[in-house]
Amino acid sequence: MQRLAFRGNNEFENSSNQGNFIELLKVLASCNEEINNVVLKNAPDNLKLISPDIQKDIINAVAFKTTKAIITDMRDDLFSILVDEYQNVLVKEQMEVVIRYVNRFGCVIERFIGVLHVRDTSVASLKKAIESLFSSYGLSISSLRGQGYDGASNMRGEFNRLKSFILKENSCAYYIHCFAHQLQLTRVTVTKRHLSVCSLFNTVTRLCNVIGGSCKHRDMLREKQIEKLIEGIAKGEIKTRQGLNQELALERSGDTRWGSHYGMQINLMHLFSSIINVLEYIGENGRITYELSQVLQRRDQDIVNAINLVKVSKCRLQVIRDDGWESLLLEVLEFCGKYDINIIDMEGAYVARGKSRRRSEEITNLHHYHIELFYFVIDMWF
Known part of the structure; x- marks a missing residue:
């Protein structure tokens, strides 16, 4: 239920879900009388230590201790790194780093050790970020024996040059293209070679662009879906239980995101009737001059069609002017x-x-x- 949200959207006492930090603290208090005597309502004076700033301090302290424990488990042995790049909700470039090593029991271990903010995805910035992370935990590029990136187009080719830079410093840091991404890209490419399947995905992509390209359209889709959900619950057609009936969105699929095509189709099926309502609204009210704009942007303009669309647009504007x-x-x-x-x-x-x-x-x-x-x-x- 908690997923990855450390802090809750609403951490007041009357909230049904105060976030991982406070909820876990309440669980510990219910299981240990000594803890219960000094936390939350029983804290001395006002020393609850649950403010957002204190929660962040605790998160950072735990992250540092956990990462140090991972580095200690490596025992200065050889290791490999797995790196991926993405944009967060603030549209900031970030890079996540995972290390892969063999522990003292002979087991292959993979551990996430950090997310790094990079101003851009140039080779210099990426290499500097990795070196900064290594120096923070006493790691050395000389101990590196492997580097793995997904090799997809959204990596912008910078990681291909990054691997070359690292290989110049350490020729033993062999590069391996992520096999899972290779399989995913192969499946998508082979599937889209079928004309009907390719047409389906193109149509759905255009649909996502129309609905998802406007905040107003997304809000309208959400409102329509809530209305249908309330109606279905009232009629007994939809079951209610914790974890059911979560909010869905019409998200675009990505060739390198596993399961995104399947997830998109499932969401499309659940949201189909609401999507139809939104499209009907767009067709009636939101496309006054859209078709004319699209025609006039074409290089091979059809003058006759453009003139007809001018007449249609003028009629629509006249209706708005009158009513x-x-x-x-x-x-x-x-x-x-x-x-x-x-x-x-x-x-x-x-x-x-x-x-x-x-x-x-x-x-x-x-x-x-x-x-x-x-x-x-x-x-x-x-």
């Missing part, structure tokens, strides 16, 4: 009310910022926003 003002005004008023924004009196006199009107030139706010702004912007398209 769209009331719905737009209502949406703006609801937005202002939701966020406590002052709502102007539409029948009051409009005064331009930094200017004053003479009495004879006085117009209402409604006239300004409806005629001088709404109509004017739409008429510019004509």
Whole structure:
């Protein structure tokens, strides 16, 4: 249930899930009377030691001790490294490093030892980051006997040059392309050679781009799915239990991400009816000039088709001009009310910022926003 979230989104006492740190602390307290006497509600004064800063300090201390224990278990023996690069949610380049060695019992051990932030994926930055990590734990490139990267296109070829740089310093640090990635890339390539399968994946990719390329569309998909979930639970069609009915998303598949194609298809099946609702909305309201824009971007323009699309676009704009003002005004008023924004009196006199009107030139706010702004912007398209 906890997964990897060390801290909870809501760590207040009335929260159903306060995160790994506090939940584990509560479990320890329930199993050990000595711990229970000095933690959480029973802590002396206000010394609970559960603030976010303290949790981070404890995480760092535990990570350091754990990594040192791994290095000690290696006993200065030879080892290999496995490296991969990715972007985190803040779109920062990061590199994760895993070491592989044989312990004193003759067993092959793989241990994750760190995530490194790199400003870019140039050879110099990657090599510097690895050397910095090695120096932190007393490791040496001279003890390196293997280096493994996935070799995929998203590695941008920089790791190919990185392996060469390391080989220049240590000719025994042999490079091995990840066999799992080789198998994955081979499966995807062979599968897509079938025209129907390739067409399916291309269609689904375009669908992901349409839905996932807009925050508004993603929110709409989420709302539609919640509505259908509540309706299904009320009718008894959907079972409820801890861990069931988790929020799903229409994520893009990746050729180097194992199982992503299968996962995408499964999510598509579960979200299908909600996706149809979103696409219907986009078709009715969100594509006023989209087709015309796409045609005009083509190099081999079809003039006749473009002219027809101009006519269609003008008709759609005319419908908005005739019937769209009331719905737009209502949406703006609801937005202002939701966020406590002052709502102007539409029948009051409009005064331009930094200017004053003479009495004879006085117009209402409604006239300004409806005629001088709404109509004017739409008429510019004509």
